[in-house]
Amino acid sequence: MNSWPPVETTVPDRHPDAPAPDTELPEHYAHCFGCGDSVEHGLRLRATAGEGMTVRSRFTVTTEHQGAPGLAHGGLLACAFDEALGSAVGHLLRRPAVTAKLETDFLRPVPVGTTLVIDAHLDGIAGRKVYVSAEGTVEGTTAVRARALFITVDLKHFVDHGRPEDIRRVAENPALLGRSIDVNP
Numbered sequence: 001m002n003s004w005p006p007v008e009t010t011v012p013d014r015h016p017d018a019p020a021p022d023t024e025l026p027e028h029y030a031h032c033f034g035c036g037d038s039v040e041h042g043l044r045l046r047a048t049a050g051e052g053m054t055v056r057s058r059f060t061v062t063t064e065h066q067g068a069p070g071l072a073h074g075g076l077l078a079c080a081f082d083e084a085l086g087s088a089v090g091h092l093l094r095r096p097a098v099t100a101k102l103e104t105d106f107l108r109p110v111p112v113g114t115t116l117v118i119d120a121h122l123d124g125i126a127g128r129k130v131y132v133s134a135e136g137t138v139e140g141t142t143a144v145r146a147r148a149l150f151i152t153v154d155l156k157h158f159v160d161h162g163r164p165e166d167i168r169r170v171a172e173n174p175a176l177l178g179r180s181i182d183v184n185p
């Protein structure tokens with residue numbers, strides 16, 4: 001297995017305003033497929049800040065998340081990890097970031113009706129590059145592992161690239177961003 005992180009990094013401190021351990025984390029965007037409550041068949045991940053540079057997320061697989069009969073679709077499992085890893089970056093560093101690379105190892109099938117518990121860990125940063133990894137367990141057995149590179153960006157990244165009507169909706173109703181992001185800091 002390649003060494004991880006693949007470049008020399010430092011391990012940052014938790015941001016002083018990062019949520020305290022055991023705090024339930026809010027959805028970061030109401031229409032986010034990973035965590036938003038407004039997405040009917042979204043993944044609706046729920047996350048809790050952990051100790052140190054960790055966040056624990058939970059994803060309950062429903063009938064709408066199948067790839068094969070009774071089993072979670074691998075792409076949706078990757079999505080759950082993207083969300084869980086992004087949540088660790090965003091909440092622990094309090095900086096906006098986007099996924100540049102996401103790699104997943106599927107070790108065991110994940111059945112419909114089970115809850116995948118995803119423990120994400122922020123491994124290190126090098127400039128704008130943030131390396132994170134996670135392990136997902138079902139009833140105590142490791143089912144999926146993932147590693148990702150996130151790149152920190154300015155909020156302008158989203159304004160410049162997002163569809164204008166969606167950006168406008170958020171500007172008019174900042175509550176769509178939950179309590180995670182202060183659009184007028």
Ligand SMILES: CCCCC/C=C\C/C=C\C/C=C\C/C=C\CCCC(=O)SCCNC(=O)CCNC(=O)[C@H](O)C(C)(C)COP(=O)(O)OP(=O)(O)OC[C@H]1O[C@@H](n2cnc3c(N)ncnc32)[C@H](O)[C@@H]1OP(=O)(O)O
Pocket residue numbers: 028034082083084085086087088090091094095096097098099100101127128129149151153180181182185
């Ligand atoms: C007021 C503050 C508020 C703060 C926020 C607070 C709280 C937030 C709270 C919660 C957030 C919660 C949850 C978030 C949950 C889920 C997140 C889901 C995230 C996503 O789902 S997001 C969608 C998918 N994602 C994209 O839509 C990205 C598309 N992409 C781009 O937008 C560009 O591609 C970008 C910006 C990535 C880079 O572009 P760029 O021009 O800015 O920078 P550049 O290319 O120079 O890369 C810089 C350095 O990264 C290296 N690098 C780049 N890419 C690499 C790769 N793939 N492999 C290896 N290395 C790579 C380069 O090699 C260079 O390295 P070096 O510095 O060493 O040269």
